[in-house]
Amino acid sequence: MKKLAFAVLALTVIALTRTTFAAPLDLGKGDHICLVGNALGERMQHHNYWESLLHQRFSKHELVVRNLCFPADEITVRPRSQNFGSPDDHLKQNKADVVIYFFGFNEAFQGEKGLIQFKKDLQELVEHTRSQDYSGKGNAQVVLVSPIAAEDVGNKHIPNGEELNADLAIYTKAIAEVAEASGATFVDVFAPTLRLFDASDEQLTSNSVHFNEAGYQKFAFILDKALFGRDDAPSDINLSVKAETDDKNFHWWHRYRAVNGFSIYGKRGEAGFEGTYRNRDVMERELAILDQMTANREARVWKIARGERVAAQVDDSDTLPFLNVKSNVGTDFENKGNDQKRGQLTYLPAKEQLKHFKLADGYEINLVASEEQFPELANPISLNFDSKGRLWVSTMSSYPHWQPKSKLDDKLLIFEDHDGDGDADECKTFAGGLHQPTGFELGQGGAYVAVQPDILFLKDTDGDDKADVRVRQLVGFDTADSHHGLGAFEWSPGGTLHCMEGIFKFSGIETYNGPIRSREGAVWSYQPRSEQFDIYSTFNFTNPWGHVFDKWGQDFVTDGTSGQHFYMTPITGRLDFPNRLRGRRNKKEKPYPQFLEKIARPSAGVEIVSSRNFPEEAQGDYLVNNVIGLLGIMQYGLKDDGSGIGGDYKGNLVECTYGNFRPVDLQFGPDGALYICDWQNALIGHLQHNLRDPNRDHSHGRIWRIRYAGNELVEPGKIAGVPTSQLVNLLKAPEDRTRYRTRRELASRDTAEVVPAVASFVASLDASSDADQHHLLEALWVQQSHVAIDESLLKQLLRSSDFHARAAATDVLALWRAHVKDPLALLKVQANDEHPRVRLEAVRACSFFRSPEAAEVALEVLNHRTDKYIEFTLDETMRQLEQF
């Protein structure tokens, strides 16, 4: 099948390219080449094979290459954060003589019906570009690069590329026709990559549509040949040239995709005024320095390519000086806010800080780690525990923004407690060289780490606890503001990884199903086994900074900036872009209610109490970190509220009278105690001080642990190294976090091993016993994480004796709708369930279908009593379904 499809497509394209072969690209000395377009081009600056080859081929030309691509870009759809500058602005700034366009991949998802518009847009783009004199030396030359083919990666959860290739072929043909008609140079990389994939045994893409490292290595030669029309490129990539190009593009990347864009060129560039300088002054200077550093490195690339010697160190002595700002701490800063809660410039030793905690009755707190013992623990932002029970912490001493010329070295750390006394004895650096790792999560044998605009996947393959694999797993998140995300990583019980972003951000992520975009504030979802990436909630969060699932899979998100809290089921239905959920955009909308009353803002991190160490009356409570108003942890009791969930404020688990205590993350550890990540900084506001305020701390950080004195700590469940057939039994563990880590481990193991183990586990349970319903649900979730459709278990749980399980199963049904028989008939039963929670889930589930029949099912809910959650969800579901 693969062969046949290949043959047909290849013929189409080959026939076409023979007749329309345009003039090869002609480069002159000193030409500036700008790459513009989608992720195919964008990723090339991280895999510098083609660029190295270019310099080797034209070593005397001293070419200037600037990569201006953005993932998910289409010709007419290039959303950017505020004041980023137009494509023409950037082409002008970089004096483009040659513009190489990478368009057509994202557009191709429109299929045949989008073709005419695409050609029209492309024609206009070429004409416009050719009419511009960006360089001052004359009109720009235009090159149109076709999309690459989709690869069959042999993963049954990922399309084999056949369907997509049919569309990519017609878009390639369209690009060729436009090039022919407009006189642009056309570069066909579709047909050669189709041949390449067919001939290669090695997997060359990560997800069928994006090259991996090996793919880009091969692509360098394909693109070179197609561009210059001859097969005489140097046969090897010169690794010295590539190393220098890597360094050059590292600096270019941090210039063009600078984090905190909204505080540089955007509106908050005006902020951070200390009497002389604003953020914009200071940060634009840094960008100018980066431009100089990029050029300095590129000059070395030319020399190396020519075989000339260069100095061991780059000479950056010609760069502009930094603008040094003074602190505004001690001026208006001193006069604002609650005295007691304000940070202080004198940092107390951890031992002293301990005296400032005020705990709820019966609890005690101890220091797990501090910068005093482990200097690496500077500005910790997120914590987690691995299958071995070890504490992981991400740090970002460079916050809010790496400064050029310094070592970019934010870290992901592992702490080991060898003697089990509750404080760390050893700190290992799993990965350094990170930038603003605002969130991370473990899984699939490695770690997913946010380094906006990317999510990296880091993996240790040789067991030395140091990452030796580093892949840009997901790319295209916005960099408008380093502290508005990407964070709050959390696995859903069914093995989907979630993370979130806040306002100012316009992200675009390419997938094999087409581009996925956000318009500020979004919660994302990623299924690693199927590489499915999507938007999970389009609700208008300001800055969501915490996400947690309860025992039955119901989830909650806190909006950090506002300190508001939201029950997620009603706001996670499907709504096609560019629509967004209503309820929080303007005062005209009926607001989507918070599920509990806000006490203080802002909040960072939420957790649910599930620990035999904690007292009985605290079980199931919702905990919220607060970093300014309270400096502590608020505790709410949760209860059913109609179809949804509500909460009552119970008091504070802990408060601190020392103002530099900044709890930004929290999680129950394997021992059943609560671990708190303390950012430990006098300055907490991003906006209130200059990005380079000298009083922003870059060296402090602490991890604390709270336990209940009245109960023993919990014996940690053994996960790592336990055979799968035994590990499944830990799905019965009482602690949510133990089961969470068990599911995460099972999700990472071999499907062939896990699915039968889960089947035996299910067989060992009593389907008619109320007590076993939750265990069965856990089993279903593990199956879900392996995309292992278990229709019979699903149907069993859809009609479980426990409404919680029926509600949770309804969510799984929505996800498996394409794989089970007559899903709408099953959903209709759920929509008429006796419990409103199940009906609510059914209405949400309907939003994922694309048919009027789904609307009919959703409307069934009106045959029963409705409440605020159901009514909100029905309105939004109907908004989606009315288009079909």
Add this chain to the structure above:
Amino acid sequence: MRRGIFPALPCLLLALSLASALAQEHHHDHGNHGDKPTEPPPRIFLDKSARVVAYQLNRLTNARLLMVERATDDPKYAPVYAAILTRAGMAQQDREEALKGLIVINKTDAVTELLATLHELKDDDKEQQRVGRQLAAMLLREPTNVLSAKADSLMGATKSESQVLRSTGYAGLIVAGRADGAWRTASEDADATLDYLAAVPLVPKAVVRGSLRQSVVSLLGDNNAMNVRKAAITALASVPASIEANFQIVAPFVADAAYRTVAVRTLLRIPKNKRDAKTASQLVDVLVQHAETTPAAQRTTDQFVDAMQLADQLIALIPTAEARSYRDRLRAVTVRVVRINTVEEEMRYDTAYFAVEAGRPVQIVLNNEDLMPHNFVITVPGALKEVAITGATLTQNPGGTPYVPKTENVLFYTDMVQPHQQARLTFTAPTEPGEYPYVCTFPRHWMRMYGVMIVVDDLDAWSKNPTEPTDPTGNNRSFVQNWTFEDLSGDVANNLRGRSPEIGARIYKEATCAQCHKVAGQGGAVGPELSDVFKRWKGDHLGVLREIIDPSHKIDPKFAVQVIITLDGLILTGIVKSEDKDSVSVVVNPEAPAPTVVKRDDIDEIEKSSKSMMPKALLDRFTKDEIFELLSYLEYAGTSPADE
């Protein structure tokens, strides 16, 4: 579709895409009545429970609601008709169709259906109140015998919980010829009496309202409660019988602070020629004293302005010397106020001319009672047309006021005044006597919307002997009749005989049709093309005639005026050219090349009306013959392309 949506995003940078998106929007935009939208009708599950059906119908826009399949042969369609009947902003014709549908399905009659529908409306919802008034008007247009047969139901309505329904019940009884019975019931208690008085203005026929005079006047007596007396004073303004006497009866109430506001309003509504000099003189004295005793801070309220407006009008009726003395006293405490209203749907000011004294201060209070924004610009004599034509191009007028040219020809002006808003313009009148035109310079308005401020040396002398100014636009047509459809709808075929296309074409031009409509490719593009208007109406003369006389009777939602209020408080009035999930494109200025695009996120409120952008009363300066010349012209305009 996706591309069309994107330009509304604040971050979109590419100018190219904006251009292509606009080009694409143009595709979606079907500019005339003839085009049927291609989107399929909404799918409503009519066999499901009433709650489901109501929920689905409630989610539809007016345009989509009208697309829902319906027929009178199956009761399942009743909720669709009911939804159309009660939906705000529906055209009269659609409401009538819906009512007919309900009557057939329910095997009832109009009165029963309308009373039942009114019963369902919420009294506390402003939009529903508006719908209620429209439904009440429909009910009261039913013939006398029909209403009479339903007297019991109407009597029942007078006991309803809903105020609108109670008054409609009384009005229905009155129209049905059961005024006596209504009066007896209304006399039972004060609340019922108030409902009865509120019913008076609802009665459509002037002669019937006139017949109620005795009962209304009887309620003015001091044996009645104050709120009843106030309501009676208000009701009397709608009673066109013994008007001179009404003037005299209401006048004394002005002296009483408790009744002054309502009394002044009623007196202002009494035509000037029905006001006698003696009463006027007494009133002037009271009003001048009132002006002198009102604290300065309260001299800007609407009530005070009303009172001064009345005083100003009455001073013209009293002897010159006396008048002069009162005017001097008034000048000492307040600026002379001239109140000018715009007329809803007619695109004109209610005042054709007024006089001011040279070199004296004056305040114009402009109340915009129309559905679209207007301004008020005073020009030097003879400059109306030039100012209006230049002004119309100034949609954006950097450093100035939109639509107002910066030239010596403009003397005084207001900004654009939004619907239901008021503007005050205070200035010192020119020292040079003459006829100074005032005009609305919003595009296309000047042809109808203008008047003359006559500057005179001696206002009181002029008032004794007012002279009508020359029309500043050169229009020498004078008012013929305020035509209604019924005035013209009899024997149309006969009236159309022997008409000449040349004359019709001239009328077409004089009536300013071409400003907004195209015939054979020539003309404006605001309204639909008229070349095939008869084809679209399948040769229905009455249909076309009604379109001309009452443009809002059947209004394609595409041409209905909508008022968009943004979160920033900006008000845009115009017709919606296109809309998508993300934004709305509004044609605010017909001269502007591109519509204004507003993001839905930025919209606070969209107030939909069922009113056409086309003014009514366009033909009130034309004779019946001339109107039929025009109608005949339109019938054949499409058939001969080189018509002009």
